[in-house]
Structure formats: structure tokens, C-alpha cells
Amino acid sequence: MTNFHTPLSIDFFEKPTLNLAQSLLGCLLVKETPESICSGYIVETEAYMGPEDRAAHSFGNRRTKRTEIMFGRSGLVYTYQMHTHTLVNVTSGGVDKPEAILIRAVEPVEGIERMQQRRSLQDVKKLTNGPGKLTKALGITMQDYGSSYTKPPIYITSGIIPEHISIGPRIGIGNSGEAKDYPWRFWITGNSYVSK
DNA sequence: CTTATGATCCACT
């Protein structure tokens, strides 16, 4: 809790999306608010590969006010409202490709009591094991849309080195044709905070 | 203005 976190520099995010998705595993996602600081290790991610990915918001280069941020540089915060939940992504692919990485789960590290308050739930194992849950626990909102992960109040720092990484098909995109079987989901093998 | 559609969660079987 007394650690001073140094955000990763922008060049960390300037690598191929599928590569970055794996590099993010084990990194510490930090969210600062006026009254507290909450953080967690990223344990599960999913890649959304832009124009060629039917499951992505940017499929077919569909560019709207909402997806606009994906057409910008890498390493930005793309928050999205879904079924009363906020989901958080890291933009990737640079200015040429509208790609993004969804953070699906984190392992609570700092501010756990604050997270329990926000979620009205004691069970730490279930606090952040889903994309909609971790945003509520950490206090990430649409206010963070367009911010950069290289500076407060929301940023990413180096964390732990995963022992082993698993790869598999993504979740919750059943009506996306062929794209639903692509192995673009990554998680830390055996970690109990990964969503089911 | 109206309608369709989810990158989800939770309760229940």
C-alpha cells in the first residue's frame, strides 16, 4: 500500500496486439481515486482484432463516436457500457489498426476493503473475476474513457511474471461466426481469479 | 421517436 508505482512507458504498448495481450498478464492495473488507491494483477485478457474480427466493435472499420478511441494510438483506455456494467479495454494496433484488448479479470492486490465495499461482497475470489466486476471493484467508469495507461489516475505497471500462460477461444461472442473459435483469449494457468 | 442488439451478471435447475 505504500509502494510507489511507476507507470510503464508508451513503448510497452507498441507491439502486435496478440503479443501485447500476453505481455499484459501479470502486470498491475492501478486506479487512483481521491480517497483510495486500488490495484490488481491482470490475469485474463482477450484480443479484438479490428476490421477482420466479427466480434470486435470495430469490425469492418465501423467507426463511431464510441469506437473512435480504437483508431487512435495504442495504450489508451477504452471503456464501454454494457448491460449496466462498464468494461475496460487497452487500445492497440497503433493509429493504423482499430484493435483492442479486453481486460477480463484481475487478482486484487491493494485496496481490497474498498473493493468489497464497492461490490457489496466479501468473497475476494469473486470480487474481480469478470470484466464487469473488476471495473466496479476498482472504480473504473466512463470518466476514464480516452485516458492513457501511462499516467494517473489509471495506469499499468510491471507486476509479476506468470509461470505459465494458457490460450483458448473467447467468451460471450457466440453469434460472431467463425471468429468465435479464434484462440484470442489468454490467462494465467491455474490462477483462481480467472472468470469461468 | 422507436426498435434491435449485445465483449455481462446473477439466480436457479
Next chain:
DNA sequence: GTGGATCATAAGT
């Protein structure tokens, strides 16, 4: 594993 709640976003009338 299945289904309903519930609402912001986008496209159609």
C-alpha cells in the same frame, strides 16, 4: 448449463 434483467448505443422510421 440456461434464461431473464436491464440500459447505453446505433440505426431505422
